[in-house]
Amino acid sequence: MKPVTLKQIAETLDISITTVSKALKDYPDVSKKTKKLVKELAETLNYKPNVFAVNLRTKESKTIGLIIPEVVHHFFSNVIKGIIAQAEKKGYLVIILQSNESYELEKKQIDLLFSKRVDGILISLANGTGDFKHLNDLMAQDTPLVMFDKIAKIVNCSKVIINDRKAAYTATKHLIDSGCKRIAHFRGPLLPQNSIDRFLGYKQALTDNGFAYDPSLVYICDCSDQSFDEGKNSAKQLLEDHDDVDGIFINTDLVAIGALTEFQKQGISVPEDIAIVGFSNWFMSSVISPTLSTIDQPGFKMGKTAFKLLYKEIKSRKENLPIKFKTVELETKLIERESTRRFHQKV
Amino acid sequence: MKPVTLKQIAETLDISITTVSKALKDYPDVSKKTKKLVKELAETLNYKPNVFAVNLRTKESKTIGLIIPEVVHHFFSNVIKGIIAQAEKKGYLVIILQSNESYELEKKQIDLLFSKRVDGILISLANGTGDFKHLNDLMAQDTPLVMFDKIAKIVNCSKVIINDRKAAYTATKHLIDSGCKRIAHFRGPLLPQNSIDRFLGYKQALTDNGFAYDPSLVYICDCSDQSFDEGKNSAKQLLEDHDDVDGIFINTDLVAIGALTEFQKQGISVPEDIAIVGFSNWFMSSVISPTLSTIDQPGFKMGKTAFKLLYKEIKSRKENLPIKFKTVELETKLIERESTRRFHQKV
DNA sequence: CGATTTTACGAAAACGTTTTCGATTATGTG
DNA sequence: CACATAATCGAAAACGTTTTCGTAAAATCG
Structure with missing residues (x-):
């Protein structure tokens, strides 16, 4: 027995x-x-x-930790999948923790994973995280850490990201190229760098192309569970506030679909009256009507490369090689669909 | 250091x-x-x-394994969330593996988790799994196992499920009560017990209410990544095959939404021409237009109770108490929405 | 055949805990 | 004060592996 x-x-x-x-x-x-x-x-x-004995002897567990703001999320679940797939290839198992976008929880979980002596940690920051002591402490105690998607530029570690600013720029430029004359933005929460960057990309695309930036055209959506409803509400508000907006760049596909629904309900036709570009390339966006133009955000690939970076670092540490932090920026691409298919007037 | x-x-x-x-x-x-x-x-x-030493001494790792057919899935990701939440409460960590609906992979992963000496395993079976030796072996080697959602009735262990048959019966009955006279069914793949049960529930609701069961009204959707498209295709096919169908019970919300989209495209109005009931209560089903009637499938709760059962078993084993397997059946409920809101003619 | 190198094996320490059980000291009782 | 009891402590074994280093036997060589 x-x-x-x-x-x-x-x-x-x-x-x-x-x-x-x-x-x-x-x-x-x-x-x-x-x-x-x-x-x-x-x-x-x-x-x-007996792995317990092996772990004790070798001081490694072939297990990594993953802290993610929310498991039930189309983008993140793809990242998870990518991480698990790549980790499995290298004989690593992954322990998943969910921070619920809470800084306090995130801190506890970092601690927990550290005390469990995982070989490394992959993290996407909670929106609330503004202090990074827990992360720096972790690294000071010799635990490899790599951040992905929601990162902190200040923390010195490997990262895998997309260029949110550039992607947002492309999205907004696409609206301009599609003939939009007054372009609004439904942005995400104020905190995470991503929504800031997307906002900045939007803004810069405007000013680079001779458009005036108008703060009243920027609406904030707190991308929580109710993203869809927030999209609807912001759309409603937008219609009340402005009657001349003919294009919107929206922080997230789900919010965009909410907005789309509201527009359809009110008889505003997309893209004829208002063109929309979303963000993420959630599978639903190719499925609704009109199909939604969006920015493809490679979640699965992000997961894979995040693990690859972590793996390299774990290996380097074992062999006492110098570790150099790397930031890899994954390509995004604009997916043009019906929601921006108007009278094209490319410049 | x-x-x-x-x-x-x-x-x-x-x-x-x-x-x-x-x-x-x-x-x-x-x-x-x-x-x-x-x-x-x-x-x-x-x-x-040092957990490694503690593990070695105490022979337990306070870690459980979770094998799931697919991480990127609205229902399963909710289950995952529930499991993680409950496990964390009890000081357990969870290692997630994905079987990709492959029996071979599932077998390997059971082995892997066993060799990692997790304290217990939670599993939802792959569609391909028809042989259960790997599971029985596992239990014979003293690893607690509980299955959820996609289970094997033959295997003697704790389970947490919904009553798919009853839920499908309710869904179909709801179509009947809504005045539908000829009711089709888009079923899932042939293998997993769930789609069989849902099909049986559909069939029984028909015969119990004086409807003839007509096999030609049953369409198979292989619920893969392309669920949405399969819904569209089946809908298209249905329209070609039959012109008298006025209600469909569909195995899954996503397929249902696909079908809905196709109907709208072809000018068939829902619910007036055809009423639809889906399954799962995916958040999107409350969000599209018309909103989709469906069966609420409590994923988060299922995750929680699955862990609770496993935890009990782990505890019993430690204290050398007799372990009695339990099957808990979670309540589902019919969510009535616009896709079935016709001239009600309740019997 | 003696010297040297290879080949094959094992003793023992170490990893860091947990827990049993015995020993020592302090305290209480008549 | 003698003795029993209670309160504190520690030695040591055990968990199962990995790895260093030493040694004995076998093979090689001149």
Whole structure:
């Protein structure tokens, strides 16, 4: 009933534990004969090394931690999938924790993962996180850390991101190229760098192309569970406030779809009256009517590369090589769909 | 730089390791005085017990494994969230693996988790899984296992499910009560028990209410990534095959929304021409137009209770209590929305 | 055949806890 | 004061592995 150990194999074969261990790991100083004997017995006894002992000896667990603001999220769940897939390839397991966008929770979870002695941590920051002591402490204690998507530029570690600003610029430029003359923006919450960057990209696209930036055209959506409703509400508000807006760049597909729904309800036609570009390329955006132009945000790939960076760092540390932090910026691309398909007047 | 150990505390305080360990765990046979001393020093040194050693000693890792067919899935991601939330409450961490609906992968992952010596495993079966040796082996080797949602009735372990058959019956009955005279069914793949049960519930609702069961009204959707498109295609096919269908019970909300989209495109109005009931209560179904009637499937709660059952089993095993397997059936409820709001003619 | 190198093996320490059980000291009782 | 009891403590084993280093036997060589 009890799990087989090296000791048992050693005793039944009447050799030492050392030799058994070495045989199983193909050390050169054990004969082919005994290797074969040991391996066969191990096989028939279904021997599995006790990871607890291995961890203790080797000081590593082949496990990494992942802290994510929200699991139920189309983008993040794709990231998770990418991370798990890549980790599995390298023999790593991943423990997932959810910060619920709370700084306090995030701090606790970092602590928890550290005390669990994971080999490294992958994190996408909570919106509330403005202090980074917990992250710097972690790294000071020799735990590799890489941040993705929602990052802190100040923290010195590897990162994988998209260029939110550039992507937003492209999205807004696309509205301009589509002939929009007055372009609004539904932005995300004030805190995370991403919504700031997207906002800045929007703004710069405007000014670069001779448009005046008008703060009254920027609406804030607190992208929570109610994203969809916030889209609807902001759309409603926009219609009350302005009658000349003919294009909107929206922080997120779900909010955009909310807005779209509201417009359709009020008889505003998209894209003829108002063109819309979303963000994320959520699968639903290719599915609704009109299909939604958007920025493709490669979640799965982000997960994969985030793990790859972490893996490199773990390896470097083991081999005592110098570790150099890297920031990789993943390509986004504009997906043109019906919601911006108007009379094109490219400049 | 190196982590603090009991030994270091013991040496600086000039007492034994034993006493330090006991002091930290509030054993009765150590004086308040030394307890205070030890605890204070541990605090200032930021002592964290080495989990690897603890695991080895106690033979448990306070970690459970979770195998799920697909992470990027509205229902499953809610289950994941529920599991993580409940596990965290009890001090457990969860390792997530994805089977991609593959039996082979599932088997490997069970093996992997077993060799990682997780304290227990939560699983929702892959569609392809028809053989259960890997699960029975696992349990024979003393690893607690509980299955949820996609289960195997044959395997003797705790389970948490919904009554798919009953829910489907309710959904279909609702169509009948809404005045539908000829009701189709878009079912899921042939294998998993869930789609079989939903199909059976549909069938029984028909026959119980004096409707003839017509196999030609049952369409199969292989609920993969392309669920939405399958919904569209099945809808298209249905319109070609039959012109008298006025109600459909659909295996999944996403497929239902696909069908809905196709109907709208072809000028079939929902619910007037065809009423639709979906399954899952995906948030999108309350958001599209017309809003979709559906069966609410409590993913988050399912995750929580699945962990609770597993936790109980882990505890029982530790205390050598007899373990009794339990199957808990979670309530589903019909959500009536616009897609079935016709001339009600309740019997 | 003696010297040297290879080959094959094992003893033992170490990783950091937890827990049993025995020993020592302090306290209480008559 | 002698003795029993209670209060504190620590030695040591155990969990199962990995790895260093030493040694004995076998093979090689001149």
